[in-house]
Amino acid sequence: MHELLTRSTTDSYTALIAETSDRLAHRFAEVSQPFSGAARNDLQDLTDRVDLDGGGIGTSAAVAEIDELFLENAVWFHHPSYTAHLNCPVALPAVAAEAVLAAVNTSVDTYDQSTVGTLMEQRLISWTATRIGFAHGDGVFTSGGTQSNLHALFLAREAALAAHGGPRSEALARMTVHATSSSHFSVAKSALLLGLADDAVVIVGDDGEGRMDPRSLEQSLRESRRSGRLPMAVVATAGTTDRGVIDPIDAIADRCEVGGVWLHVDAAYGCGLLVSQRRRHLLAGVERARSVTVDFHKSFFQPVSSSALIVREPRDLAAGAWYADYLNPLDNAEPNQVDKSLQTTRRFDALKLWVSLRALGADRLGELFDATIDLAADVANEVDADDLLELVGRSQLSTVLFRVRPEGTDAATQDALVAGVRRVLFESGRALVAKTVIDDRPCLKLTLLNPTTSLDDVREVLAMVKDAAATLADLESETDAALVGAEPLA
Template sequence: MSELLTSSTVDQYRSLIAQTSSRVAARFAETAKPASGASRADLQRLVDAVDLAGSGVGGSSAIEEIDELFLAHAVWFHHPAYAAHLNCPVALPAVAAESVLAAVNTSVDTYDQSTVGTLMERRLIEVAAGWVGFAAGDGVFTSGGTQSNMHALFLAREAAVAQLDEPRSIALSRMVVFATASSHFSVGKSALLLGLADDAVIEVADDGDGRMLPTALDAAIAAATAEGRVPMAVVATGGTTDRGVIDPIARIAEVCDAHGVWLHVDAAYGCGLLVSQRRRHLLTGIDRARSVTVDFHKSFFQPVSSSALLVREPRDLAAGAWHADYLNPLENDEPNQVDKSLQTTRRFDALKLWVSLRAIGPDRIGEMFDTVIDLAAEVGDVVDDDPEFELIGRSQLSTVLFRVRPDGASPAEQDALVAGVRRVLFESGRALVAKTVIDGRPCLKLTLLNPETTLDDVRAILAMVKDAASTLASIDDELELVGADA
């Protein structure tokens, strides 16, 4: 019997998918904590014990094995005690769509491989561009925010090169990008991959809470220009990863317009605001950007991967076009999206968002994002009112930064607790929180992206944080006593 999904294996497909969905559903229903707590050594032994070079065991047995190996030890983003990174529980219609696109295996790089899929993605890009305010915009789906940001800066680089009458190597050596210390790491990584100088990313001062200062940007661009450098792009952030704050995009756009510099807005995190009825104003000015990154697999509650790069001027995407006879012949007038993308083979990830929009609508998605932002504000109040915690700033989105502050603990002791608390919770599997560094000091980070998580759920996480800190402090005290006795 064939092991491929063909007309002769339809019954086998039904059986295997039913078995798979049943096992996954059971895990969702039975999961009592966000991770199993199994040690890395134990997990490595389980993985190494699987014979990947031997004879096949059959689909049913393989799925049973995946249940026991992967699902039993997966990290579950839907669990209310998961509050670490920008991972979200996913909308059920999108999960159904994921199974469809995987089964059909469409590639949307060329029209003849996807037909209606290409047209659906183009329509969805048109709708998303409309949310931004790009009346005649364009774009393409990508693997994630890092690729979207790199693609945007590539387009900005090519636009800048086209304006200069000098060899490309000299032009690249003079180009600079402006961003804050809170901008995503992919800005610096993109500068490296795009062949810019080691000091090409110029750090712009912020307001002390992570938001770019337009006056500082203006001065930085003027200074770089006076030094003979070429301002290639400004990256404003519509939701920083750690602080969850939003740069003043409209005022930054004014500076960019005055200097004639490409403005890219990284709204990977905050793109859910585009469909919010209550907070859309936080992205005011985004329509004045030349390019925008959106990550639907963050604040639109889509399965990974579902991201896009949107551009105000469709002609900008032509900078990455490349001709290949077998893909996009010159005489072809079909809408081949390989001309827009940095990828060739590309999944029909747009289908997930399409089905979600049809099933629940953009307004409901906006409400869901508003819900987690409301929750973060409530949690911030709880932390701020608790003498055992120190709140680190206020988020405009759904993150909460804080430190544990036991009685009599010095700043150095508070800092030391951060990594320990995170490790204790992670190793137990009871709750997952993140760690980051703000203004040179470590702190704990809650990232709340589950609309069904309640304030009581987060209070429970905070109680576990206190317990872990108390345990660690007791151990340290005992070690000090032992050291004194010795």
Template sequence: MPELLTSSTADLYRSLVSQAASHVAARFADVAQPASGASRAELQSLVDAVDLDAAGIGTPSAIREVDELFLAHAVWFHHPAYAAHLNCPVVLPAVAAESVLAAVNPSVDTYDQSTVGTLMERRLIDTVAGWVGFAAGDGVFTSGGTQSNLHALFLAREAAIAEAGPARASSLPRLVVFATASSHFSVGKSALLLGLAEDAVIEVADDGEGRMLPAALDEAVAAARAAGRLPMAVVATAGTTDRGVIDPLARIAEVCDRHGVWLHVDAAYGCGLLVSRRRRHLLTGIERARSVTVDFHKSFFQPVSSSAILVREPRDLAAGAWHADYLNPIENEEPNQVDKSLQTTRRFDALKLWVSLRALGADRIGEMFDAVIDLAARAGDLVEADPALELVGRTQLSTVLFRSVPGGSDPAEQDALVAGIRRVLFESGRALVAKTVIDGRPCLKLTLLNPETSLEDVRGILETVKDAATALAGMNPERELIGAGA
């Protein structure tokens, strides 16, 4: 059997893709819970049984093996009982576009490897920058929010060092970044990768619900300057990972303008609000940022990976430009995006969002994001009305933080139940929820990113949680570890 996709294998390509699609479609049609419930030991045994050094078994057999090994035990984000992390079910137009990407395999680092693909990505970046409010902005697609945040802070570092002039070498250990405790972990990781001091990330106080206090930021920046530090960037978050809350962007922008500090807005989670007719106002002030992270594979329902960094001033991207004679020689006038990206070889991930927007329209995607936010609000009401559960704050997006509070239990007992409940649900495969820590106490988290999940589906997850809590607390030993409430 020919191995490569060429003009002579077009019919074979059609047949093999059809086989693979049939297996996937069958699994989507029949999946009864978000995971199989197989143990790690069982899965490890299945993986170890495959001899990767053996002679090939042929593509049809290999595809069947993918079905039996991977698809049978995949985690299904589209299932209504999946409510753990920021993973979304994906829209079908994007899936179709993904199959095109894999077959054609373009790389959008240089124009001569992608031609029209480069121009389509540039057009899409212009469009999204316009949604943000960057009249003449620029940007580039990335692998995800972590890379986008790293890229933004790299640009901020270079801008701050450039302002230091001849003192460039001595300025690096003096640079500081301001963020809250609720900011994404990639802020601290980026500071490490960028060679900043161990104490470079200064934690700014919040309002008790995870939103940065502008007055506290003002004081922190002034104090840092007085101590001889160099403010490099402020990271505001439009959609914190756990609470799903949005920093007061406009007021933070005022502080940044007053102190002349780079404002980066991490809107990896909340970027879906850019196309929401009902909630776009929650991002007011984002247009005053110098850079913005957006993650389409969270709130635009795109397959991983689909993310971008956007900048208000295109010249800022030049800080990362690097020339290689074989790729982008200095005299080359082609629009080579390797000049803007931290990556070299890079997938044409923009195609997925392009096809989704053309097929569904931006308004429809905004409505889908609004639907999961509405669902989270109703789910919060369910939790709040249930004496066996405790709601841990309200969200502006689509997370629900809560604890199981069996009658007569004290806070220590409630805290001890959290990890056990999450483990029991995960090991059964019947419902997947996340665990996190809020104000020093563990709690459970639902992350609702499926527009087709109903309130009754959420009610089922909560009943499963309560059944697990009852069994773990020993209140009803006759019941199985997970009851029939899911």
């Protein structure tokens, strides 16, 4: 049996890793744009032609196939023209750790499967809790912000049920979750999965820039109670996906404490501020939350997946505990993480953050995140000063929202150009930008999470945006002119 990683295949393992890393290093060094630009139909054909039912072709040939099929057509987040979503280049120490955890294949659900791995994860959870300001906090690593938010709202639901008493079904039908329209989509999805009413998520007004308005929250909570509803949780966002703004957590916590409402802070994006020496104040009040979502695979530059849910009171996690004699019996004194997690089998993703902190230090990770925020501020100034571009608000983090306005175009045409510009750039593979909707109008979005990207790099992307928009606008004008000059149909 030479297919498995065992003591007898270590030489093969060493050669295979060397071959694979050489191919990867070559791709990283030679890639000239963030995407190949291959058409989806062509990629579908390449994928469908692979015979998954046939005999094996050998490991070396399979790795070569990965190179030609996947790496040739991958999306490269490290390329400076990738500016679309909340994806980051990854810290080198974390890549080394990824290789270790994949080879050892540790599962950190129970102590007897992970031993020191469990203790290392718990230490990182404690470290993160301390950074948040929880004196005795606890938590668990998760697959991402969506799972962390679901877990937090599950715990909030169980706490509200325990406080309410009475029939469970009756209480569930009355529960509400209060958040702004800028909160992550997982808030509404979690409400669905948790069996809440269709109208359970109550949208709270904002300040016009996407940040929750504390007075509107106060009114929203009051109206819910007046109508017989049961406020279960308030979700504050420390880094909204689109605008990159941070809700005023301190003032929100004031309103939550008055009525004993669970405050969850979704800091999936803004968690990098926990290690920033220049901007930590933007998270003021986060220590007053009952639970916090952190996504290390965003602003800590970790490979996917690396996220966590942190709670202020360790006892809150007991609401999700479930025991099985074969896994984690009730009388077991070992520190089993499965008692806290929504997952059972779970990768030792904490190892990546551990190695990154030890190799680089927390301050350095904070500097890297600060660099992306500095870049976004510079880019926003560039956009604001460009007559052919329109800046849509200001970010507290690393996003830039804007529209392109070629000469002679009106607002409707500029709105219509958003999707076209994004599509043209994506299909060419030269640059990737995102699109979204702000105040009922579409706009383009740059998400800058690469500390090595320069202002000149982004200027090149903006130039491509303006060129694409001008070309599309000219085509639109020519089409309109042709239609005007055409003879009417009989």
